[in-house]
Amino acid sequence: MNLEAAVMKNKEAFNETDKAIVSYLLQYPEAASKLSLMELAQKLYVSKSAIFRLSKKLGLSGFSELKFELSELTAKKAQREKYAQGLDFDANLQKILEETVKYFKGLNLTDLFNDLDRAETIYIYSTGWQQQIIAEYLAHSFFLIGKKAIILPSARDEVSMLGRSVKTNDMLFVISFGGFNKTILEELKKIDAVNNQLKLVSLTSWQPGKIASLSNYSFFFKTTPFQFSNQNAVTFSSAYVLIDLLMNEYGKHCGL
Template sequence: MANLRSMVYDSNTKLNDSEKQIIQYVLNNPNDCSKLSLAKLAKKLYVSESAIFRLCKKLGLSGYSELKFDLVELAESNQKPVKIENNFAKELSKVNVDVLKYFKQRDFNSLYRDLDNASTIYIYSTGWQQELIAQYLAHELFVVGKNATVLPSALDELKAASRFAKKGDVLFIISFTGDNNTINEEIMKLELINDKFKYVSFTNMMQNKLASLVQHNIYFPTIAFTDDADFKSGKVAFTPAYYLIDLLISEYVAWQQNQGEDVEINVGN
């Protein structure tokens, strides 16, 4: 049986204001309400019995009897200490293994070549979590001797960068989904009027519009901190994105060293 709070969460958009007030009351007072008949609960809340019955149907319940049963369970669960199962370490380990497999399957030589030729690497992000990733990427590029500039999350800054950029500079766009219409339209405009940039998308979604617009695309997964049985909290970790950046930078350094060895061999011959 689905958890009552989950059913309320999933049905929230179907409920009118009166129904939301009813369900809020019964959720806050499950023990008292589970002992009331339909008539008594209706009288207590100053609503009709049919209003409560319709609410039950919207929640996916067979009727008031099933609501009372769920309220009993909710009252009992409220008296027990809540323990949310946390498999974060296990899931993170698995996701990082997947990231490594993905990285090894990709050929980033053309990206490394573009990074090496760029006088400046610009990094544009579309949110505060993405901006943190941008700052980290800029730091790691600086460590290996590349000049990186993080742009504020504003279209005007993106347009300004396109004016000041030199041919061959690289522009990273860090977007969670890659389906931000405003950003994607701006990238299409820039590509039409400005052939300076080599574009790199860094997104969470494997299939997205942004990835189809750029020369290089990189994907990173995210992972939830906890298994929340009641609500989709949206609390996710971006650890795999940072791990992927470390892999990219490490491999880029190795690529640079190999390039240097190839030059020495050619000179020697």
Template sequence: MRFEEYVNDHFDALNETEKLIVDFILKNRLDVVQMSISELAQKCLVSKSSVFRFSKKIGLDGFNQLKFVLRDEQGTIRQEPQTNFLEATTQAVTNATQQFQSLKMNDIYASLHKANDIYIYSTGWEQEIISEQLQRNFFLTGEKVYVLPAAVDELNMALQRMKPDGSFNGHFV
């Protein structure tokens, strides 16, 4: 099985630290094969035990098996230079569909549709960019969405203007 399959099978159980480890491995998989657990932990700015727990959480016996999987993929990649992009794309769409179905997205969409107002709070600049795009997408569906500022003081001011029924007394510019 490929590294991505191990991660996808256990993605919902991963915390933010473990997702950072995944991101580093995906970007540096050739280097990770040569690293010790200490080196990987240092590069990811996490503890050795975090790397070990991550390996166990995605269904491997430990860090050595993680390296074996990555090394085995390198051999497979060298042996299969021809990629069937249509099949890979179809599989990716199928995997994404299965993941959305497992998350019971219909319940989330129904809740959003029933809401009078939707508030989005971002905790950093990347999340703020995503929040603004999400607000534009909701606008196209006719939903009222408010993007709250990431700064705590501004959030407290906004919370004072919110009504118990979820409506907002005021407007954002």
């Protein structure tokens, strides 16, 4: 039996409790397979009978068979992860960088470059340590072409104060992996309410998030996992290439 297929086949019959149980089982099959019926029920704050009824809905005889299927699913996931780690990192990275160049060539940068010309100060804010490194690279790139760039500390208060201190036509670059940082979203909305002259530019991962929707200009980069990592580490090479392309094109615009 394929547990994932059984879930898809019978999902229309699930109630809210079933959905909560299934969500945990599919996300953590190994941990769930090691729990007793009572332990699993206590962990999910459901009754033992709710788990038993779900097993029946999935076409299983009971909890013992469900535990077996969870063990099978664990093995399948491990096999898929091993296969994914065996994929050619070099080929993936080359493909992403080629897609980044293609994506860049399709951008209309006239308005952005005009706003950069008018900006006295460019502020840069990042939402994680890897993004902080990208922020430093971006600031250095602006320095090389004669633009003043200030990296804001990764603190909420710094963003809060920005709306009251910036000058007209200044710009804020936000670098975020997912683009869904709730705290920063709230502060960006406040900034817009206080100073709607500040131009916001976002650099986020490929899936557009809420930060991108608030931005005057939004740019996207792709990532790919490092083959040797077991901690979900990814390479941000695409972001650096995107910055290089932007700076090179802006340099041409400035006649540098």
